[in-house]
Every structure is written in C-alpha cells, then in structure tokens.
Amino acid sequence: MKLFSILTLLFLLSGCWEYDTKNTSSDEVEIVDGHTLPPDPGEAGKETLLGIDSNHDGVRDDVERWIYKTYEHPIERGLFMQNARAYQKVIMEPYKAHETTKYLDDALSCEFYWTYHAKDHNESFYLDEYRSLEDEIKGIQFNTAERFMAYEKYNEEFDGEVFSAPSATKEKCRFNDHGELNSVP
Template identity: 60%
Template structure:
C-alpha cells in the first residue's frame, strides 16, 4: 500500500534541512573569525614587544661619551719611578667604563715623564701636567711633580735663581733652615754622610746669623755649635773624610754668600764683635745637628 506524502510535509522537511545547514555555516564562520581575531591580537602584541625591544636597543646604542675622569695614586714621584694610571669614561646614560685603548696623552713637558700603556714613568725632576683625550673629549689636567733623591734624601726643587737671589734668605721650600740651592749643592758635591751633615749644619748656622746681624751676640751660638761639631769629627774621630786642616767655612762660603747683600750681612755680623777675642769652643758630638748617617735633626 502506497503512502501518500503531502506537499506540506515535503516543504517542512526542506525548511528543516536548510536551517541546520545555515546554523552550521554560521558557527564555522564565527569560529574562523574568532581564530583570525586572536591571531591578529597575538601578532599585534608581538610587534609591540619587538618595537619596545628595538627602542631600548637604540637607546643603549645611542649612549655617547660625555666626559673623562683621570686619576693616579700619587701626584709626586721620584726619578725613574712609575705608577698606574686609571681613566674612566662617563657616558650620556650616566654609566662609567674604564678605558685603556685609543687614548692620546697630552704632556706639557715630555722631558719630565712619559706614558706607556697605562703606566706613568717619571724621568727627570720637574713639574708637568697630564691630560687624556678620547674621541675629542679631554680630561681635566693633573699636575705631577718628579723629584730627585740622593743618598736617600729628597732634594728640594732647583729654585729660580732670579727669585732665589732677590732676597737675603732666598728659598727654603722644605723649611729645614738651609737655602734650597745650598742644600742641593751639598748633596750633589759630598758623598760621605758626615761631610753632608757638617756642611748642612754650617749652612743653617749662617742663615740664622745673617737674618739680623745686630743680634750677633745671641746668634753666634749657632756658629759655635757648628764649630764644636766640626772639631769633634776632626780630632776625636778618624773614620771620616774630614781632615784637620780642611777649611769647611771656605768651601761653603762661596755659595752661601753668593750675592752682595748676603756677603754684606755676614760682614755686619762679624763687625758686631768689634775686635772681641773668643776662645775656640770645645769639641763636642752633642753639638752636632745630625746623626752618623748624616740625617739632619729638626730645626730648632
């Protein structure tokens, strides 16, 4: 028996099939759109992160040398000695970096010192300035003094003759009572410590008496002490180069009284005694102002 299918039933079935198909397509479309949206967000996030990283990298690369900082452990060196130089670059981002390459050194007097690598080498006594240059940037100058040492004694710098001889007492930069040029002459002339001690004491005594020749009766004690010490080494000790007939005063007076004003001052000192006669002071080691190594005692 054949079943009769009505037209209304066919139409209803067709509508149901079409509706299911459309719903499925809409879901697929929405899912695809959602996936595409997520992908775009991830790509956008990746681009943003890459952009920030690039900006940071560019900022770091853009840091430029702003200034230089030069330092050395000491500002004074003896001849033929050396020390280490430290040079830091300060950059625009505030960071510091130690530099050791591509440095140009500016030395005002290359006779005094030289730089090898990051070593500063003292050559001869004098004073000079040192600066570093990197990429057109200059460090502030540092003043360096190189001094001479003889027999373990640091010599005062050679004074300017014009300035030194313009006054009665001249220059005594280390304040030991002996004029700098006289002290240098003594240490460069005499090798034995007793010789140096005797001449240094004599030089100090002569400085004291010419300051005020009118006080000769007070200041003559310094001359007497010097003579007492000299007599001790001449007559009481034999292990030294001071002979009995050696004229220490004659040796030193030529440099001690090397200007007319100094010579006149010493003559005035002697004139204060007006022909008085004095006995020879006794020989005494206690009157020496130096030890057996020629080391000078403190100024009194």
C-alpha cells in the first residue's frame, strides 16, 4: 500500500496530471447545441470597457459563453443574445443614448412578444410574465465598474424623460429559430 501511495505521488509530481489539465483548458473549441463558443477571455475580458468579441457578433465573449452555458432553449438564448448586443452598444456609446435606445427597444419588443403573445400564437415557447431578462443579464453585462458607469451615463441621458413601452412584435427579434443572432446591424 505504501508503494502504491508513493507511485501515485510520483505520477502526480511528474507532470502527467498537469498534462491532463492542459487538455481541458479553454483553448479547446467548445460547441453547445451546434454553436461554437468563443474562447474564454478570462480576466483579459475585463481589462477594457468593451471587452473581447472574437467572433465579431456584437456580444462580448464572456457574456456569450454565459448565455449558452446558462440557458438551453434557442429562443431564450436568442433573447439574451439580442439584449446583450443592445447593452454592448449602450456601453460603447453611452452619450448617444437617444440613437442607441432603438436596440434596447427592439429587444424589449421581442421579449414582450415571447412573454405576452407567444401563447396566443400557439408558440412552443413563452416567457413567464414575472421574469426579468434585464435583471438576469445585468450582473454579467455590467461586470466592471467602468461598464456599470457607462450604463449609468446612458441612463442619465434620459433624465426626466417619459417613455411608453414598445409594442410587442416578433418582427423585432433579431435572431433565428435556433437562437443565433442575425448579422450585426
């Protein structure tokens, strides 16, 4: 038994265990339901305001990975990806709030469709009306002080203004039935 313990310890110290960990690193291509995830940016993804978007779909890699690993339904993923793309535009240009708010309005219009009208159209998927996608995504989307401050600057641009909710329509959804985003607008 002592010999087995010593051999196990030598095996671990020899680097064989280290080799196994390297094989499961984030350098490997990860595919979730046919969607190739971008590489995990790690802490490098937090070093700049805009982060890393290696596949240029308008959604930061860390957020895209979180969405595909957290949610299973394609429509749900599409809703979150559309929201994430809109929030990325907010972060990118918070002082152009009146121009970029259309992306959030489209995302909200799409979300309203899947919350309030999907059942009426015999859709196989619908959102619970008490669910807030915004609450679910904010923690990952605004995960640095700089990103949160950009979001706050965006909101300040609307100080004192009153808005009506956008209409609920599936036409404002910017993703296909597989949850994949349409080309970057």
